[in-house]
Amino acid sequence: MDEAPNAGLRVRLAQETPIALDAELTCEPGEMLALVGPSGSGKSTILRTIAGLVRPRDGAVSCNGETWLDTARGVDLPPQQRAVGLVFQHYALFPHLTALDNITISLGALPKEERRARAQALLALVNLSGFEERRPAELSGGQQQRIAVARALARNPRVLLMDEPFSAVDQVTRRKLQRELVQMRRTLRIPLVLVTHDLEEARMLADQLSILHRGQTLRRGPPTEVMSRPGSALVARMIGLTNLFDGVVREQRPDQGYTMLEWRGRLLEARYDPAFQPATRVTWVIPAETVILHRRDRPSRGERENPVSGVVDEFVPLGELASVRVLVDGADELPLSFVVPTHVARRNGVVAGVSVTVSLLADGIHLMPAEARDDRKAL
Amino acid sequence: MDWIALTLSLRLAAWTVVLLLPLGVLVARLLAWRRFAGKGFVEALIALPLVLPPTVLGYYLLVTFGGSSPAGQAFQAVFGRSLVFTFEGLLLASVIFNLPFAIQPIQRAFESIQPDLREAAWVSGLSRWETFRRIELPLAWPGVLSALVLTFAHTLGEFGVVLMVGGSIPGETRTIAISLYDRVQAFDDRSAATMSAFLLAFSFVGIGLVSHLTRRIGSRHG
Numbered sequence: 001m002d003e004a005p006n007a008g009l010r011v012r013l014a015q016e017t018p019i020a021l022d023a024e025l026t027c028e029p030g031e032m033l034a035l036v037g038p039s040g041s042g043k044s045t046i047l048r049t050i051a052g053l054v055r056p057r058d059g060a061v062s063c064n065g066e067t068w069l070d071t072a073r074g075v076d077l078p079p080q081q082r083a084v085g086l087v088f089q090h091y092a093l094f095p096h097l098t099a100l101d102n103i104t105i106s107l108g109a110l111p112k113e114e115r116r117a118r119a120q121a122l123l124a125l126v127n128l129s130g131f132e133e134r135r136p137a138e139l140s141g142g143q144q145q146r147i148a149v150a151r152a153l154a155r156n157p158r159v160l161l162m163d164e165p166f167s168a169v170d171q172v173t174r175r176k177l178q179r180e181l182v183q184m185r186r187t188l189r190i191p192l193v194l195v196t197h198d199l200e201e202a203r204m205l206a207d208q209l210s211i212l213h214r215g216q217t218l219r220r221g222p223p224t225e226v227m228s229r230p231g232s233a234l235v236a237r238m239i240g241l242t243n244l245f246d247g248v249v250r251e252q253r254p255d256q257g258y259t260m261l262e263w264r265g266r267l268l269e270a271r272y273d274p275a276f277q278p279a280t281r282v283t284w285v286i287p288a289e290t291v292i293l294h295r296r297d298r299p300s301r302g303e304r305e306n307p308v309s310g311v312v313d314e315f316v317p318l319g320e321l322a323s324v325r326v327l328v329d330g331a332d333e334l335p336l337s338f339v340v341p342t343h344v345a346r347r348n349g350v351v352a353g354v355s356v357t358v359s360l361l362a363d364g365i366h367l368m369p370a371e372a373r374d375d376r377k378a379l
Numbered sequence: 380m381d382w383i384a385l386t387l388s389l390r391l392a393a394w395t396v397v398l399l400l401p402l403g404v405l406v407a408r409l410l411a412w413r414r415f416a417g418k419g420f421v422e423a424l425i426a427l428p429l430v431l432p433p434t435v436l437g438y439y440l441l442v443t444f445g446g447s448s449p450a451g452q453a454f455q456a457v458f459g460r461s462l463v464f465t466f467e468g469l470l471l472a473s474v475i476f477n478l479p480f481a482i483q484p485i486q487r488a489f490e491s492i493q494p495d496l497r498e499a500a501w502v503s504g505l506s507r508w509e510t511f512r513r514i515e516l517p518l519a520w521p522g523v524l525s526a527l528v529l530t531f532a533h534t535l536g537e538f539g540v541v542l543m544v545g546g547s548i549p550g551e552t553r554t555i556a557i558s559l560y561d562r563v564q565a566f567d568d569r570s571a572a573t574m575s576a577f578l579l580a581f582s583f584v585g586i587g588l589v590s591h592l593t594r595r596i597g598s599r600h601g
Contacts, residue, residue, distance in 0.1 A: 084502060086502045088499060092495040095518070105513065106503040108509075151503065
């Protein structure tokens with residue numbers, strides 16, 4: 001694949017009204033970028049802007065080296081002239097046309113006699129051969145979604161945009177469609193942009209996450225990085241991290257790879273982060289999977305690492321895994337949540353009311369600028 | 380049965396449909412999707428013939444078309460004919476009093492089309508004209524069909540406006556509804572009965588056809 005410096009999708013948008021936007025994103029060929037945010041965060045608007053259905057006050061969109069929009073230079077190509085494939089949230093299939101015609105109608109660029117064969121091939125790609133003559137009303141939700149994907153790909157788009165493509169189907173169908181998308185991705189050498197409010201889905205499918213809040217891109221990066229190092233308390237709360245606490249940086253120990261953090265009178269070892277001077281107030285977060293429950297019968301390695309004790313406030317077995325909430329130092333305002341295998345919890349006698357000790361793995365502790373009071377109320 | 384009047388009525392209805400439907404589609408689509416100042420006023424104006432006594436409408440048309448009005452004089456100058464008491468004048472009146480019958484069903488039909496279908500068409504590479512021809516019009520078709528039949532049937536039956544603007548000139552402005560009235564005045568019960576029965580049957584079949592076709596297209600679209 002060509003690796004021209006401006007291959008892929010480049011988007012920069014800014015406006016105050018009607019929906020505030022301050023977004024910047026890029027997506028390389030073959031990469032899947034997930035735009036994640038609550039409803040009203042502007043993610044659909046961004047997608048529609050890329051497609052040319054919405055025009056921002058100020059912005060630029062280029063794809064594969066072609067400028068589609070540049071408000072500064074007065075460039076604004078209509079949707080017909082942008083090589084985009086767009087899968088609508090409710091698919092927007094043409095109800096009066098058959099499945100095959102829904103696809104053929106997008107093949108206007110091909111000579112007439114080649115269209116049918118190409119449409120058949122696209123139907124086969126989405127595993128719907130044999131459904132040529134069905135109308136949308138005669139197809140299941142999952143089948144409609146596949147037709148929508150096939151139609152979006154029919155134009156040979158330079159970018160594939162998907163607006164909540166899995167939100168209108170049941171759980172079983174969703175898993176299946178998601179697997180199919182992952183399969184199909186291997187053959188698509190174009191940028192893929194997925195809009196979703198489902199963080200799990202974004203984590204599972206995307207190479208890059210872009211977290212949006214009120215039209216602003218707050219954080220962008222690979223899912224594991226964003227999830228473990230959200231960068232700000234706002235993003236941490238948006239992606240559902242619960243273990244957020246306030247603390248003060250006490251000392252930097254670059255030689256040991258630690259930043260020493262004071263929290264409720266104890267000193268914690270956190271992963272080295274030179275961004276914060278000693279005596280700086282910070283908000284810190286620890287993902288549930290880096291909180292380790294100590295065994296009651298015999299101590300194990302790693303127990304020296306940030307041991308913290310508390311009383312189990314809530315124990316909820318959810319099948320194989322159980323969710324545990326501990327009140328550190330017995331204080332109500334400091335719930336620490338983590339997940340353990342249910343059988344481990346049972347063996348260690350974890351039930352509501354007992355005292356337990358856990359280790360906060362230094363590598364999991366992520367320091368962020370101290371959170372302002374208003375931000376806490378923002379969500 | 381007054382065959383001349385029947386032929387005239389059918390000719391009038393056909394011409395009304397031919398002139399009014401394209402205009403109706405254009406205006407209805409605009410009213411369905413565009414927001415503009417004075418839209419409510421325009422809609423009320425279009426609906427007016429539904430509630431206005433036909434003679435009132437007829438009176439104003441007569442005044443507007445008459446030889447002493449600018450419109451009447453302009454028409455006279457261009458075509459060398461008067462607009463009142465002629466087929467052309469009748470046709471123009473017919474187009475005006477059928478506006479709500481043509482526009483309203485088509486407007487409802489356009490309003491029921493999901494906006495994302497048009498966007499999907501544009502994103503699929505269809506120009507605005509192609510989107511109109513291949514997506515919007517087929518989806519609005521039941522409304523267009525209703526408009527066609529309602530306009531046609533209503534033209535055959537209109538009485539008050541026709542009498543005011545056209546008078547009752549055989550072969551020129553005497554429609555079947557006027558002829559029916561004349562027959563009753565002349566105590567020709569046989570002719571009156573035949574013509575009444577014809578108009579009744581025609582209206583009934585027309586309405587039945589529309590509701591049948593609309594339902595069939597509707598079920599196809601799901």
